Amino acid sequence: SQQGEEDPQALSIQEGENATMNCSYKTSINNLQWYRQNSGRGLVHLILIRSNEREKHSGRLRVTLDTSKKSSSLLITASRAADTASYFCATDALIQGAQKLVFGQGTRLTINP
Amino acid sequence: DSGVTQTPKHLITATGQRVTLRCSPRSGDLSVYWYQQSLDQGLQFLIQYYNGEERAKGNILERFSAQQFPDLHSELNLSSLELGDSALYFCASSPLWGPYEQYFGPGTRLTVT
Numbered sequence: 001s002q003q004g005e006e007d008p009q010a011l012s013i014q015e016g017e018n019a020t021m022n023c024s025y026k027t028s029i030n031n032l033q034w035y036r037q038n039s040g041r042g043l044v045h046l047i048l049i050r051s052n053e054r055e056k057h058s059g060r061l062r063v064t065l066d067t068s069k070k071s072s073s074l075l076i077t078a079s080r081a082a083d084t085a086s087y088f089c090a091t092d093a094l095i096q097g098a099q100k101l102v103f104g105q106g107t108r109l110t111i112n113p
Numbered sequence: 114d115s116g117v118t119q120t121p122k123h124l125i126t127a128t129g130q131r132v133t134l135r136c137s138p139r140s141g142d143l144s145v146y147w148y149q150q151s152l153d154q155g156l157q158f159l160i161q162y163y164n165g166e167e168r169a170k171g172n173i174l175e176r177f178s179a180q181q182f183p184d185l186h187s188e189l190n191l192s193s194l195e196l197g198d199s200a201l202y203f204c205a206s207s208p209l210w211g212p213y214e215q216y217f218g219p220g221t222r223l224t225v226t
Contacts, residue, residue, distance in 0.1 A: 033214065042115060042203055042217035043156075088156065098169040101146075101157040101215065 004032070004089045004104035007025045012110040019076045021107040023089030024069075030099065032065055034074050037106070043088065046074075079111045115141065117218035120206050125224045131192040134221045138185055138206030144168070145187040146207075146215060147179055151200040162187055163210040194225045 004025045013019055023032070031050045035043040049056045049065045049072065056063045062075040076083055086106040093102045116139035137192055138145050147159040149172075158171035161180035173179075176194075181187045191198060201222050205215040 035217075040201070040222070042219045043116070043205075043215075044115070045214045045216065048214055071161070098161070098210070100158060100161065100169055102158065103148075104215065105155045 004091045004102060006087070006089055006104045006107040008107060009105070010108040010110070012112060013079060015079060015111050015113050016082055017079055018078050019083070019109055020109075021074045021087050021109070023072045023074070023091075023104060025072075025089075025091045026070065027093065028067070029031075029093075030089045031092060032063075032072050033101070034061075034063060034072075035088045035090060035103070037086045037088065046087075076109075077111075081111050081113055083109060084111045085109060115216040115218065117204060117216050119202075119218035119221050121221060122219065123159045123222050123224075124213075126194060127151050127226055128194055128196060130194050130225075131190065132194065132223065134189040134191070134204075134223075136187045136189070136203050136204030136206075138187070139216050142206035142208050142211045142216070143185065144207045145181055145185070146205040147173075147187070147189050148180060148203040148205065150203060150220075151212070154200075156203075159189070161210065168210050194206065196225050199223055199225045 007022045033048045034046040037043045059076045088106045090101045090103045092099045118137045147224045150156045159173040161168045179189045201220045203219045203220045
């Protein structure tokens with residue numbers, strides 16, 4: 001099963017509202033990353049938070065990390081139509097002796113005008 | 114634009130055939146990763162190369178193979194294609210190996226008929 005799992009699977013909100021997506025993972029991590037994917041396009045890196053950090057900001061994005069609960073959240077404030085995309089969390093996992101990124105199934109975010 | 118290029122953009126082929134997908138990483142990046150994205154399986158890590166050497170394998174089928182050349186571009190070879198191989202194939206690159214920020218290409222959409 002996936003190392004990281006996002007919740008909810010889909011989210012639909014009105015433009016201007018805040019959107020919160022959550023990610024839970026199973027094993028200890030070195031860092032957690034969030035990516036955005038517009039329909040059929042490549043993933044775009046949004047933010048990386050290290051295991052010793054609790055919160056990180058980038059523009060309208062705020063990411064929190066709770067290693068005791070093995071969870072992270074991505075908050076997008078003042079959403080815009082252009083934020084419509086799928087959002088993935090990615091955590092590092094040991095695969096065949098190497099630390100690799102493992103992606104969750106993603107949250108599909110729709111911003112309604 | 115991530116700086117990662119992939120060709121071709123679209124590929125339509127028949128079952129049983131063999132295709133080659135190409136990827137050029139960002140300038141200076143030594144690591145190349147290949148991912149498969151399908152509706153039912155999500156984003157699956159296939160294989161990683163670092164500076165010409167295979168570093169890690171994920172859920173890559175035996176019918177699939179890859180290599181990274183001295184100029185650091187990479188090719189993913191898919192043979193004996195089946196209908197279930199229809200998917201988006203992404204290449205990503207990063208400066209180092211490990212669970213760091215990855216830069217994704219636009220993807221190759223493979224349709225097997």
